[in-house]
Amino acid sequence: MVVRIYIVCLFFMLYQTQALAAEWSGDVSMQWRSFLRTPLAQNPQQSQNNFSLAIQPEFYHEWDNGDQSLTFEIFSRIGDVDAQRNHNDIRELSWLKVYDGWELKAGISKVYWGVTESQHLVDVINQTDFVENLDGEDKLGQPMIQASVESDWGVWDFFVLPGFRERSFSGIKGRPRFSPLVDVDQVRYESSKKDQNIDLAMRWFYMLGDWEIGLSQFNGTSREPVFSPGFKNGQAVLVPTYLQMRQSGLDIQSTSEDWLWKLELISRNWRAKNFVALTAGFEYSFIGIQESDADLGVVLEYLYDSRGQQATSFFQNDVMTGLRLVLNDEQSTEALLGVIVDVDSGESFISLEASRRLGDAWRLELELRGFRGVNKTGLLNSLKRDDYLQLDLAYYF
Amino acid sequence: MKKIIFNIFLAVSLLGGSLNVVAETAEEKGLAIAVEIDKRDTGFKDSTVKLKMVLKNKQGRSSVRELRTKTLEVTGDGDKSLSIFDKPRDVKGTAFLTYTHTIRPDDQWLYLPALKRVKRISSKNKSGPFMGSEFSYEDISSQEVDKYTYKYIRDEDCNGVGCFVIERYPTYKNSGYTRQVAWINKQEYRPEKIVFYDRKNALLKTLEYKDYKQYLNQYWRADIMQMINHQTGKSTDLSFQDYQFNTGLSEKNFSRNSLKRAR
Numbered sequence: 001m002v003v004r005i006y007i008v009c010l011f012f013m014l015y016q017t018q019a020l021a022a023e024w025s026g027d028v029s030m031q032w033r034s035f036l037r038t039p040l041a042q043n044p045q046q047s048q049n050n051f052s053l054a055i056q057p058e059f060y061h062e063w064d065n066g067d068q069s070l071t072f073e074i075f076s077r078i079g080d081v082d083a084q085r086n087h088n089d090i091r092e093l094s095w096l097k098v099y100d101g102w103e104l105k106a107g108i109s110k111v112y113w114g115v116t117e118s119q120h121l122v123d124v125i126n127q128t129d130f131v132e133n134l135d136g137e138d139k140l141g142q143p144m145i146q147a148s149v150e151s152d153w154g155v156w157d158f159f160v161l162p163g164f165r166e167r168s169f170s171g172i173k174g175r176p177r178f179s180p181l182v183d184v185d186q187v188r189y190e191s192s193k194k195d196q197n198i199d200l201a202m203r204w205f206y207m208l209g210d211w212e213i214g215l216s217q218f219n220g221t222s223r224e225p226v227f228s229p230g231f232k233n234g235q236a237v238l239v240p241t242y243l244q245m246r247q248s249g250l251d252i253q254s255t256s257e258d259w260l261w262k263l264e265l266i267s268r269n270w271r272a273k274n275f276v277a278l279t280a281g282f283e284y285s286f287i288g289i290q291e292s293d294a295d296l297g298v299v300l301e302y303l304y305d306s307r308g309q310q311a312t313s314f315f316q317n318d319v320m321t322g323l324r325l326v327l328n329d330e331q332s333t334e335a336l337l338g339v340i341v342d343v344d345s346g347e348s349f350i351s352l353e354a355s356r357r358l359g360d361a362w363r364l365e366l367e368l369r370g371f372r373g374v375n376k377t378g379l380l381n382s383l384k385r386d387d388y389l390q391l392d393l394a395y396y397f
Numbered sequence: 398m399k400k401i402i403f404n405i406f407l408a409v410s411l412l413g414g415s416l417n418v419v420a421e422t423a424e425e426k427g428l429a430i431a432v433e434i435d436k437r438d439t440g441f442k443d444s445t446v447k448l449k450m451v452l453k454n455k456q457g458r459s460s461v462r463e464l465r466t467k468t469l470e471v472t473g474d475g476d477k478s479l480s481i482f483d484k485p486r487d488v489k490g491t492a493f494l495t496y497t498h499t500i501r502p503d504d505q506w507l508y509l510p511a512l513k514r515v516k517r518i519s520s521k522n523k524s525g526p527f528m529g530s531e532f533s534y535e536d537i538s539s540q541e542v543d544k545y546t547y548k549y550i551r552d553e554d555c556n557g558v559g560c561f562v563i564e565r566y567p568t569y570k571n572s573g574y575t576r577q578v579a580w581i582n583k584q585e586y587r588p589e590k591i592v593f594y595d596r597k598n599a600l601l602k603t604l605e606y607k608d609y610k611q612y613l614n615q616y617w618r619a620d621i622m623q624m625i626n627h628q629t630g631k632s633t634d635l636s637f638q639d640y641q642f643n644t645g646l647s648e649k650n651f652s653r654n655s656l657k658r659a660r
Contacts, residue, residue, distance in 0.1 A: 025489055062660065069660070096658060101649070103658070112514040137512060148654065155654050207653065212517055257502050257521045257570070287522050287571060295522060330452060330460060330529035332488070360460055363487045396486035 026057035026073070029394035035175055036370075037385040045173045052080040056091070067098045071109075077132075082174030084184075085131040091141045102149040108141040111159075113203060113216060115253040115262045116279040118301045118320035118340060119313065122216055122249035122264050125201060127165040127223045134176065134369060135351070140165045154206035164195040164221050167240070176369075176386030178227075178379055183237035186230055189221065190243045197221050197244070210256055216249040222270060226312055227379075245270040259284055262301070277305040277313065281320070297324035303340070314380055317343045331357040347380060348372040365392040427547030427563045434586045435542045441616050443646040444468045447638040450530050455630035460485070462528050468539075469651050475499055476539040477651040481659050482528075492659040494651065495520075499543040500569070508656040515656050524573025531602060531624040531633040533573055544569055550578070555590060559583040574601070585609075587617045595628075602626050612642050 031052050039046035054077045062069035073092040080086050094107030111125040120136055125144070132138035143163040149156040169184055170177035191197040199220020206213045225240035247268040254261040260283040267276045281301030289296050299322030303315035322338040335354035342348065352368040370387035374380050421429070450462035463484040469477040475497025482491045490510035497503045503520040523535040545565035553562050560580040567574055575598045580590040588606055595601040608620035622635040649655065 025486070027487070060660065066660070069658075098658065110513045112512055150649065150652060150654055253517055255504075255517045255519065257519060260517070260519060285519050285521060288524060288573075293526050295525065328525050328529065330454075332485075332529065357485060357487055360484070361486050394487070396489070 022059070022061035024057060024059055025397060026055070027394045027396045028053070028055045029392050031390065031392045033175075033388050033390045035385075036387040036389065039175065040179060040382065040385050043172075043177075043179060046175050046177075047081050047173065050081050050175075052085070053078050058092070064097075069096045070094070071096070080174075082131070082171045084169065084171030085174055087131065087168060089129065089140050091139075093141070101151070102147060105144070105146040105148075108143050109146070110139050110141060111144075111146070111157075113214060113249070113251065114264050115212075115251050116264050116281065116301055117283070117299055117322060117336075118281075118303060118338065119279055119315055120264075121266045121277055121279055122214070122251050124216075124218050124223055124247060124249070125159065125161070127167055129168050131168040131170055131174065140168070154204050157203040157205070159199075159201040161199040161201060161220065162196075164189075164197060164199070164242070166195070166242075167223065167225060169240075176383045176388065178238060179382035180229075180236040180238050181232075182227070183230060183232050183239055186232070186237070186239045187225075188239060188241040190241065191221060195221070195242075210254055212253045212255075214249070214251040216247075216251075218245070218247045218249070220244065222247075222268075224312060243270045275306045275311075277303075277311075279303050283324070293328040295324075295326045295328065297326070298322070299324060299338070309344075314342075314349070315340065319343060333357075345375050346373050347375060361396050363394045363396065365394070366390070367392070423549045424547060426549035427565070428542075430549065430561050430563055430581055430586070431542050431545070431547050431565070434581065434588075435540075437586050438616060439470070439472075441613065442470055442643045445639075445641045445644055445646070446618075449636050449638070450528065450532075451634045451636075452530050453632050453634075462530065464528075467646060467650060469646055469648070471496075475503065475541050477648075478539065479651055479655070479659060490660070492656050494653065494656050495538065496651075497539040497541065499541045502570075503538065506653055506656055508659060513657065515653060521571050523569065523571045530635075531626045531631055532635065535567070535569075535572055535574075536604070536624070545577075552583075553580065555580045555582075558589075560589060585617055587619075600627050610640075612640055616642065 031054060033050040035048050038048070054075065056073065056075045058071065058073040060069065060071050071092045071094050074088065075091050076088045078086050090108050092109055094105055094109040096103060096105045112123060114120050114123045126139035126142045128136045129138040129140050142161060142165060145160045147158045166184060166187060169182040172181055189195065197220055199218065201216065201218040203214055203216040222243050222245040225242050227238040227240055230237050230239035245268055247266055250265045252263045262282065263278065263280045265276065265278040267274065279301050281299065283297050283299045286296045299320065301320040303318040303320060305311035305313055305316040308316050318340050320338055320340045322336060325335045327333040333356040335352065338351045340349045350370040350372065355363060355365040357363050367390040371380065371384050374384040445465070445467045448464050448466060451459050452462065453459045461484055464480050464482045466478055466480045471477055478495050480493045482488045492508040494506040495503055505518050505520045507516045507518050509516065524533050527534055527537055545567055548564045550562040550564055553560055560582055563579050563581060565577050565579060573595060574593050575596060576594050578592040579588050582589050587609065590606065591604045592600070593602040603625050605623045606619035607623065609617050610620060611617050618637065618640055620637055623632065625632045
């Protein structure tokens with residue numbers, strides 16, 4: 001009987017794929033990562049070169065005149081030397097219904113808040129997929145019920161977030177990684193409900209001419225862990241603890257012809273203490289440089305955290321300078337070079353991302369990340385030999 | 398204002414016939430033609446269409462772009478449009494929302510599906526190529542009367558019909574053109590051909606409109622628009638499919654929030 005229902009469902013899906021607005025798409029990518037230096041002496045298991053494959057297929061089906069839809073997207077990486085990086089994740093499995101003036105979404109999904117480039121302070125709904133990338137832009141799917149109401153007084157988003165996702169960390173062979181190793185098996189929670197705490201969030205978004213303003217509130221388990229020293233089999237490890245937090249966020253962007261002015265500000269309360277952090281800056285665009293079709297953007301952002309050296313982020317008094325080159329050519333070639341410099345210590349983080357389409361369905365991406373002048377103490381110290389160059393070749397279907 | 402000028406023009410033409418038309422300056426006649434084009438294209442409320450672009454380089458190698466565009470007519474300001482990209486497949490799902498304005502800069506947003514991020518972007522880049530094609534953003538954006546000043550040049554036959562030849566000069570900042578010469582079909586007040594001159598006033602591109610069809614007994618749309626770049630030898634054929642008008646789209650289909658669910 002169950003088998004029969006399953007077959008009926010399968011036939012229904014195949015039939016839908018052909019007859020209605022249902023579709024499969026996605027990409028398969030090969031990734032080659034080469035670390036430019038030998039690993040730290042205490043991490044002999046780490047390797048110099050790494051090759052892996054990733055696949056990210058998506059199924060989308062809509063009905064009810066497009067007012068209802070189902071999206072299913074999974075992500076898998078295989079072949080990496082680091083077992084922790086070979087992971088599967090449901091990025092999206094959600095049902096969306098659009099009503100008159102509001103919409104409802106239920107399932108696993110992803111939400112992006114914020115405006116700045118160097119870090120993403122106000123963006124706290126989804127957990128970071130840290131083994132995928134250090135930049136915090138890869139996210140794990142988050143179970144949620146979301147209601148979004150559009151009114152003359154802005155857009156109101158309400159979230160109920162059941163089920164917490166732990167941040168992913170590199171395993172013993174993984175690079176880049178913190179040293180000592182983060183032991184996810186010993187994970188701790190402040191909440192007695194551990195990862196079953198139901199988090200609540202809301203956001204108000206308002207647009208006034210060239211100004212866009214977002215105000216957000218999040219009450220629940222922090223996506224960012226704090227670390228405490230621990231032991232596993234006699235070896236020192238870092239134990240992640242997820243605290244309860246109340247965070248208020250503000251993000252503003254002002255857009256004029258040449259200038260984008262940006263601000264992200266958070267006030268977070270955890271462990272009965274309060275701190276604030278902000279990112280503020282601008283992006284200025286030079287259009288059609290040297291009589292060509294290419295645009296050059298200059299990005300400048302200041303990163304601040306009131307906790308100073310006690311900050312859990314690396315950016316307590318830092319300046320990010322960036323250059324964004326967009327060729328506007330047939331292959332959509334673009335590159336973003338960014339350098340974040342710590343004003344106090346002089347430590348710097350360098351990042352280059354560039355990509356170009358090959359033919360009609362392929363895309364080549366280059367990524368370079370490096371650390372310079374890293375001081376002897378601090379968490380960054382363990383990453384100081386993990387500069388890497390990465391090439392991704394993706395086929396889109 | 399547009400209406401007043403048009404009414405004056407109409408009254409003048411009805412009363413005086415050719416005598417009064419002669420009394421017009423070339424600028425007035427050019428503007429009157431532009432106002433008539435705009436008037437005949439008013440009232441469609443909204444439209445949806447599928448676009449296919451074939452980009453060809455000098456060597457004849459080609460690549461394809463596919464997108465779908467929804468347009469909402471806005472009275473008293475520029476139209477709103479939402480474009481969703483289907484091909485090339487690495488940009489599939491990327492969506493582009495524009496509120497065009499007559500004088501002040503357009504408002505533009507980009508939706509990046511991989512990050513689920515809506516980005517407000519600078520609309521300064523009028524002259525930049527649209528998806529690597531020979532069409533620039535200013536070529537494909539909503540054509541409003543106030544975006545140019547005009548000058549009537551002469552009458553001339555084009556494609557076997559009588560045409561007005563007018564010149565138009567962009568009034569907005571950051572245009573890639575000093576002027577455009579347009580051949581306007583006298584009968585239907587629709588463009589048959591436009592020749593573009595770059596910032597140095599050198600011949601840059603020619604756009605030809607082909608296979609016009611009439612919708613709702615009023616609105617003329619070309620099935621094919623062919624753009625040739627004389628300076629690079631590249632060309633782009635833009636073809637339109639499944640035009641639908643007055644489909645009941647409203648402001649909510651063009652809100653910033655709607656970008657996130659655009660498919």
